[in-house]
Amino acid sequence: MDEYLIPANSKRSQLIFSIFRPIDLAILICGAFITLVLMLIFKGDTINELIFKLTPIAITGALIMPIPYYHNGLVFIQEMYQFYTRQSRYLWRGWCSWYVGNDEQTKG
Numbered sequence: 001m002d003e004y005l006i007p008a009n010s011k012r013s014q015l016i017f018s019i020f021r022p023i024d025l026a027i028l029i030c031g032a033f034i035t036l037v038l039m040l041i042f043k044g045d046t047i048n049e050l051i052f053k054l055t056p057i058a059i060t061g062a063l064i065m066p067i068p069y070y071h072n073g074l075v076f077i078q079e080m081y082q083f084y085t086r087q088s089r090y091l092w093r094g095w096c097s098w099y100v101g102n103d104e105q106t107k108g
Helices: 022-041 047-064 073-085
Strands: none
Touching: 022 047, 022 073, 047 073
């Protein structure tokens, strides 16, 4: 059974083709352009050269690929970086109807 906290299409109208943010589309276009340039420059037919030529589009494709509970791989990496670099305490509060940000106010 699919359980969503918000409607699945609530932000889709703000995206390009209902999938891409502008930065996602720019990243994909840059990766495709670099791959095209590498294909035109290097004429080798070995597997290693083919892997080298397709690496930019593979990396950018992985960054914009949708991931459940996140928009895409890039957003997941950004959230993970922020989680590990901030000096915040993250406490699991469960499903509470209200939340007070200060721990001193909740004790007592």
